[in-house]
Amino acid sequence: MAAPGALLVMGVSGSGKSTVGTLLASQLGWKFYDADDYHPEENRMKMGKGIPLNDQDRIPWLCNLHDILQRDIASGQHVILACSALKKVYRDILIQGKDGAPLKCDESGKEEKLAEVKLLVVHLTGSFEVISGRLLKRKGHFMSPELLQSQFDTLEPPSAPENFIQISVDKNLSEIIATIMETLK
Ligand SMILES: Nc1ncnc2c1ncn2[C@@H]1O[C@H](COP(=O)(O)OP(=O)(O)O)[C@@H](O)[C@H]1O
Ligand SMILES: O=C(O)[C@H](O)[C@@H](O)[C@H](O)[C@H](O)COP(=O)(O)O
Numbered sequence: 001m002a003a004p005g006a007l008l009v010m011g012v013s014g015s016g017k018s019t020v021g022t023l024l025a026s027q028l029g030w031k032f033y034d035a036d037d038y039h040p041e042e043n044r045m046k047m048g049k050g051i052p053l054n055d056q057d058r059i060p061w062l063c064n065l066h067d068i069l070q071r072d073i074a075s076g077q078h079v080i081l082a083c084s085a086l087k088k089v090y091r092d093i094l095i096q097g098k099d100g101a102p103l104k105c106d107e108s109g110k111e112e113k114l115a116e117v118k119l120l121v122v123h124l125t126g127s128f129e130v131i132s133g134r135l136l137k138r139k140g141h142f143m144s145p146e147l148l149q150s151q152f153d154t155l156e157p158p159s160a161p162e163n164f165i166q167i168s169v170d171k172n173l174s175e176i177i178a179t180i181m182e183t184l185k
Pocket of ligand 1: 011012013014015016017018019020082134135137138169170171172173176
């Protein structure tokens with residue numbers, strides 16, 4: 001396929017987004033963003049207390065990520081974003097910015113339409129048991145493992161006409177990377 005402007009590695013917490021995204025970016029020489037690094041402090045504190053984020057918490061964060069992707073792509077860069085992007089509307093926002101949002105992204109009321117981001121979505125799928133096992137072993141992360149059930153409850157797996165592939169987290173990392181590389185050929 002023709003290389004997309006951006007590749008989104010999505011899935012519930014602990015599905016391997018950061019690990020896969022980092023490896024892929026270094027193999028492809030693409031720029032890498034981890035959406036976790038862009039959460040405002042309030043979102044981090046909320047998740048740290050075991051409270052799941054809601055649409056109002058996530059929409060401004062996703063709009064900001066769209067703008068970052070869009071700017072890089074406009075300057076000719078290819079990018080990989082590791083981001084939960086659990087709902088279809090969240091992925092629409094990553095593609096279209098505030099035009100994809102049911103709520104406004106900011107209060108400026110600006111109406112200009114930014115260009116869409118051409119996105120390939122890679123959904124890392126796995127069972128609650130496998131992923132919670134990995135989260136329990138992961139140290140030094142702000143995300144509370146108890147939030148995993150809410151991530152599964154919120155998840156809307158990508159479906160047609162979204163541009164996506166899904167890969168099982170039961171595969172090892174080299175198999176996952178090879179599958180993505182094959183898709184990009
Ligand atoms: N395919 C895989 N097989 C085995 N372990 C994995 C795999 N992908 C990720 N992991 C491990 O699972 C944990 C969660 O991965 P991470 O990349 O932090 O997930 P996320 O960014 O989706 O929260 C990490 O300890 C990571 O090393
Ligand atoms: O949309 C959300 O609820 C958040 O993005 C949430 O998914 C969180 O940020 C990560 O899941 C924590 O980080 P990890 O995904 O790396 O566990």
